[in-house]
Amino acid sequence: MSQRLGTRVVRKEDPALLSGRGRYADDLPVPNGTLHAHVIRSPHPHAEIVSIDSEAALALDGVWAVITGEDIKALSDPFLVALKAPVHQWALAVERVRYVGEAVALVVAENRYIAEDAAELVDIEYNPLEAAVDPVAACEPSAPLLHEEAKTNEVSVRAFHYGDTATAFAQADRHVKLTVNFPRLSFTPMECFVVIATHNPSDGSYDALANFQGPFSAHPVMARALRVPGPKMRLRIPPDSGGSFGIKLSVFPYVVLMSLAAKITGRPVKWVEDRAEHLLAASTGPNRVTEIEAAVTKDGKILGLKMDQLEDYGAFLRAPMPGPLYRMHGSVTGGYDIPNVDVVNRVVLTNKMPAALIRGFGGPQLYLSLERLVQRIAVELGLDHIEVIRRNLVPPEKFPYHAAAGSLYDSGDYPRAVETAIGDGRLNDLKKRRDAARAAGRKYGIGFAVVVEPAMSNMGYLSTLLTPEARDKSGPKNGATSMATVVIDPLGAVSVTADVTVQGQGHETALSQIVADRLGLRPGDIDVVLEMDTGKDQWSIAAGSYSCRFTPGTAVAAHMAADRLAEKLKKIAAKQLNVMAEDVELAGGKVRSKSNPDNALPFKRVAGTSHWSPVMLPEGMDPVLSETGVWNPPELEPPSHDDRINTSLTYGFVFDMCGVEIDPITYPVKIDRYVSMHDAGTILNPLLANGQIYGAFAQGVAAALYEEFVTNEEGAFLTGTFADYLVPTVSEIPPVELLHQETPSPFTPLGAKGLAEGNCMSVPACVANAVADALGVANVELPATPKRIHALMKQGAAAS
C-alpha cells in the first residue's frame, strides 16, 4: 500500500503506547535525592492572607520546607504579561488570594504522602473579602477590586472600527440583536501537570522537565520570573504527553514554582498534579459575554455588524492572555462577506480560576455569538436559515479575500462546501425527521454553523490589544517561525527533530511521511525524535503545539529541510552518475537518472559520500547532511495603523448541520443526526485528519451539552470532581458524518491548513441553533443541560 503524503498511514507512535512503553513525564527516572511537593491551595475566592504558621509541619519527619508567597517574592519577579496593567502574579499567592484553588504554599518532603500529611499541619489564617464573580457586575464601580493598584477590574477596553458601520446601520431595513454567554470549561487532558526541577547553585541555572505544550513565548516569561537569562532556564519536554488541548501551557507557573523550590531546598523537586487540583485550578477557557447586533436588508444581507465582547479571564492575566479575545480578531466576520464592523473588546478580571489556552482558542466564543445571530436574522426576517447563510458567504471569486478586520483568507469555496453538505438528500432527511417528530408533538430542531478555522497564529496578533501609538513605541510584532531539522547519518539513516510538543496528534507519523516523500524513502525509514530540550534544540517563541500550527508551519519547515537535502544529494549523485543534477531524482530508496532510471545509486551510498568521502563532493559543497528548515511566511504582517491584523496564515472552512430532539419529560438534548463538512486544503494523512476531527467534535459536544465549571455567587467552586464536571463517555457522543473538500492553500508549499479545532468552534454554535429552532427561543445558554432546557421550556410555555 502506498505510504505517500496524502495517504492513510497508520501511526508509528502506536506500538509503544499500546504496549505500556510510553514515556510520559511521570514515567521518567528522577535524579537521586528528588523531593516531592504538594501545593496548599486557597479555600477562599478572595481573602487577605493574615498569617501562615508552618512550625508543626516542619517538625514532621521527612519535611524539608514549607514555602510561602513571601519566599517566592524575594527570589523571583512577577510573570510578564502583554497588557501593561498593575496586575502582578507570582508562582504563589502574595498577601492575598484571588480564587479558590490559588496556590498559597508549597510543602516539600521526602515523598508525596508525607508532604500531604504535613500540609494538614500548616495553619493559614485568612481574612475573607467580598468576591467579584459575575463578569458584568465586576465592571461596575461598586464591585470589589481584585487588584487595587489597577483601580478597576475592567483592565483593558479597545474599540475598533472597520468600514462605515454607522451608515450600514442607518441604511439597513432592520437591526437584529442578541446577547450571548459563553461558559467556562476545560478539555481536561487525562494526564495532569508534571514538573521535575533542579537548580545548579554553581552557575545559578535551572533545569526543568515538564509536560509543557508551548507556545515557547512562555519560556522568556519563566526565565524572567526566575531572574536568569534564557539558557539558564533549560526546559525539557518528555517524549509523550497525555493530551493537552491548550491546557498544558498553564503548567508554566509551576515550572517556576518547582524551580524555586529546588533552589530553596537544594534538592531536585518533583510535583505531580492530581485531578482535584486540575479541575480546581489548572486552567479554563475564558467565559465571554457578547452583545452582537447586525444591520440587515429585508432579504437577509448583512450590511454591518457591531460586537461588544466582554471576556472574563479570572483572577490574573497569564501570558499569552487575553489571546482568545484577539486570536480571531482579523476574521471576526467569520465566513461572511461583511465590510462594515465595529468591535469593542473588553477584558475583565474576577475571583475565579485564571483562564488560558483551550482548543478553539476564542473561536467557540466568537462563533456562538455570530452563528446564533445569523439564525436570529433568519427567524426575525421570516427567512430560511440556509438562505441567509447563502446570501452572506464570501464568494469564491473573492479569494484571496481581505476580511474587514484584516485577515487574508487564503482559499476556499464556501458555497460549494455548503451545497455539498446539504445536498445528497442530507438536509431533506433532516427536515423529514423534524416534520415527523413535530407532527407527533415532539420538540425537534435543525441547526447550522459556518466557521472559518484559522491556523498558525501570527505572533503579532496580541499586539492589536495595544493602541497603534503604543505599538509604534514598542516596535512591530509579527510572524510565526517554524523549524525542523533533518539529518542523514553516516550509514544513510534519516532522522528528524522539530519545534513541536507531542500531545497525541501523530506528528511523528506525519513528519516521517513528509520527509520520506522528499527523499524517495518510506516513512518507516525515517526516525522522528520529538522530545524537546530548549538548551539544544531548534525553537522560536512560536514553537509548541497549539492553534493548529503543525500543518501550515512545522510540516512546511520539515518539507523545506528535506527538500534542501534532496537537492544536495542530487548534486552529489549527478557527479557520480555522470548526468546533470536536473536529471536526478530520489525514488524507491535510490538516487537515479530520470531519463535512464537504471543509472542509479543507493540512497545510503550517496548520503555516505558526504560523511566518508568529502573529496568526492561537488566543488564548494559543505559536507554536512543536516538541514534546518525555517519557515516564516510573509503574509503574517504586524497590525496596520488602522488596526487591521492578519491573525493567522491559513483559513479552513467548516460547515456543520444537525438535528436535535428534546425529550419533553426528562429534557436531555439528543443529537439525532450530525453532518460536518471540512475544507482544510490538502490533507496530509486522512487517518490523522479524521482522528483530529472526531476528537474536536466530541469536545464540541461536551461544550454544547455537558461540561461547565460552575462557581456560585459567593465564588465557591462547585465542579471539583469528574462526578460534578461531566466529561462525556462514548454513550454521550453521537456519530458524525464527515465530508471533505480540498481547496489547497496558496500560501504554503504543502497546501495544507489546520483542521483540529474547527469542530470545537462549530458544534456549540450548531447545537445551540438547533435547540433554538426546536424550542422557538432566542436565548440558549450552554451547556444545554436538562436543567436549562427545562427552564427554557417553562419560559416558552409561559410566552405562548
Added chain:
Amino acid sequence: MRRVNKDQKVRISLTLNGRKVSAETEPRTLLCDFLRHSLAATGTHVGCEHGVCGCCTVQIDGAAVRSCLTLAMQAEGRDVRTVESLAGPDGKLNKLQQAFQNNHALQCGFCTPGILMSFTDFLSRNPKPTEDELREVLSGHICRCTGYAGIMAALKEAVAAD
C-alpha cells in the same frame, strides 16, 4: 487478613505479568502507585484517582479492576496483569492492540492501557458482544482525544477478527 501498623513498611509480593515480584511500601499505598513507582510498571496510568476515568484499569486474577481504588495490599499473593503483558515477547501487538493501531483508536495514548485491560477481561468472557455491549463497557472509560470513534471501530474489528 494480614494486620499491620499504619506507619510500618510492609513487603508485598504478587505475580506481575507472570513473574513473581515483591517490594516494600507503606500500607496505605494504592495499587496504581505501587505498580508504577515500586514495580516500575509505568504502563498503567492514573487519570483521576477517584474511580471515574478508567485509565488505571488492571486485572487481578483475570478480572478488570481500578487500581486507584485498590490498595496494594489487596493484591498481595494475587495474579496482576497490566498492559505490559499484552504484546508478544518480540513486541508483536496482539489482535486487540493491532486493531487499535489500524483504526487510530488512540492519540495521546494515556487512556489506552486501561481500555485495553478492560476489554481483555470483557472479551475473554464475551467473545461475541453486540455493539451496544461494547459501548457499555467503553463508557466506563474517559478518552479526551479520540471522540471514541476510532476506539469503537477498533473494538468491532477485534471482535470480527475472531
